[in-house]
Amino acid sequence: MLRAEPLRIDTVVIGGGHAGLAVSRCLNDRRIDHVVLERAEIANSWKTERWNSLRLLTPNWQSRLPGFSYDGGDPNGFMKLPEVINFIERYAEYISVPIELATNVTEVYRKGNGYQITTNRGSWICRSLVLATGACNVANVPPFASSIPPSINALTPMTYQTPDELVDGGVLIVGASATGIQLAYEIQNSGRPVTLSVGEHVRMPRTYRDRDILWWMDVTGISDESYTEVDDIHRARNLPSPQLTGSLKQPLLDLNTLCMLGVKIVGRLVGITDSKAQFSGSLKNNCKLADLKMNRLLKTIDDWASNHHLDHKLEPSHRFQPTAVEATPSLELELSKNQIGTIVWSTGFRPDYSWLKLPVFDHKGKIRHDGGIVESPGMYLVGMNFLRRRKSSFIHGVEDDARELSDHLMKYLARC
Numbered sequence: 001m002l003r004a005e006p007l008r009i010d011t012v013v014i015g016g017g018h019a020g021l022a023v024s025r026c027l028n029d030r031r032i033d034h035v036v037l038e039r040a041e042i043a044n045s046w047k048t049e050r051w052n053s054l055r056l057l058t059p060n061w062q063s064r065l066p067g068f069s070y071d072g073g074d075p076n077g078f079m080k081l082p083e084v085i086n087f088i089e090r091y092a093e094y095i096s097v098p099i100e101l102a103t104n105v106t107e108v109y110r111k112g113n114g115y116q117i118t119t120n121r122g123s124w125i126c127r128s129l130v131l132a133t134g135a136c137n138v139a140n141v142p143p144f145a146s147s148i149p150p151s152i153n154a155l156t157p158m159t160y161q162t163p164d165e166l167v168d169g170g171v172l173i174v175g176a177s178a179t180g181i182q183l184a185y186e187i188q189n190s191g192r193p194v195t196l197s198v199g200e201h202v203r204m205p206r207t208y209r210d211r212d213i214l215w216w217m218d219v220t221g222i223s224d225e226s227y228t229e230v231d232d233i234h235r236a237r238n239l240p241s242p243q244l245t246g247s248l249k250q251p252l253l254d255l256n257t258l259c260m261l262g263v264k265i266v267g268r269l270v271g272i273t274d275s276k277a278q279f280s281g282s283l284k285n286n287c288k289l290a291d292l293k294m295n296r297l298l299k300t301i302d303d304w305a306s307n308h309h310l311d312h313k314l315e316p317s318h319r320f321q322p323t324a325v326e327a328t329p330s331l332e333l334e335l336s337k338n339q340i341g342t343i344v345w346s347t348g349f350r351p352d353y354s355w356l357k358l359p360v361f362d363h364k365g366k367i368r369h370d371g372g373i374v375e376s377p378g379m380y381l382v383g384m385n386f387l388r389r390r391k392s393s394f395i396h397g398v399e400d401d402a403r404e405l406s407d408h409l410m411k412y413l414a415r416c
Helices: 018-029 044-048 081-094 143-147 178-189 213-219 233-237 255-261 283-307 398-415
Strands: 007-014 034-037 105-111 114-119 122-131 153-155 170-174 194-197 264-266 269-273 276-279 332-334 340-345 379-381
Touching (some): 007 018, 007 114, 018 034, 018 081, 122 398, 143 269, 170 178, 178 194, 194 255, 213 283, 255 264, 379 398
Parallel strands (some): 007 122, 122 379, 153 340, 170 194, 170 340, 194 264
Antiparallel strands (some): 105 114, 114 122, 269 276, 276 332
16 A cells, blocks of 8 residues: 655665665664665565576675675685575675565655655655665667567576576577676587677686685775776776686686687677678777786786785796687678577666656766766765776675765765
């Protein structure tokens, strides 16, 4: 039953994932009266929009949220999907989150000096608002996807579950970020032939010199790099996720590894016409650029280790083989002739703000903000890629962001 009158409260947090829960804990610590609105249930996207074999890219020792951290017996392992869900649910119980489940926000607009939030279960009026719905609400599928022949099944990482559920035939995976290479590896190993369409990507080893690459990024300060320190923060926020997998058994899952398994590597998909997929000729350049950037990262690590007199305690410095690219990569693939039965669009995601009725968007439909402080008084954004730091998109990365934005929110409430 809908309430007749809106409830008034200091702060509304929209989204009950790890980011919204982290903000809730920080607001509790500052004694700010608030409610978290979640459209379904806690950790809903992890439960309903992830493939079965998914593992976190971050090692267990790095899994933490404000006041809470991994306490299991495998700190160097990587959480499987059920473990991630359990981790988030345990956190919600631990912080006694004031949450309204099955509460779908349908409209948010300015109301006096604050905001009115309309949902399927009534309305709230608040002085401040935190958007914690995440960046992965809608699969970012290119417009020419509508040109796929009707005989081919189209999936995204939000709808793919296991190779066993795929229709007969080969698989074209579009996109070579962390998700794309993991799915290519899994599906190729299942016995189905995979073609991987590769655009700009971030090549990165799982381990280097006997340490996890994310350990290196922590100790060198790379993960804590501020959004104010980056020359082009808009480009940094749109970079694909690094080619990592949550497993120490596969220290380097890259294009070379996939080639050795039999995966066919082609360039960026630019169009589909008459059942023919057309690819860009930029594959070599994209691979060279990815190799160059990886080697720059490894040099930064080597320099840090040397400056801290750790070389004698570590494996020797080394470099990985350059990405091998065919002399003349294919620029076209006849989908029917090559018996492609499935296309998986691993081309990223975008947030869904169709319910946000406020003039806070730029010309590309993205929310204008300064490190999570939105260009609307008392409104904040959290849980987005490179929000305030390079690590912001990881579960542990939201901790510092949530604390700093909660501090700003508290000061705002004291003024208004």
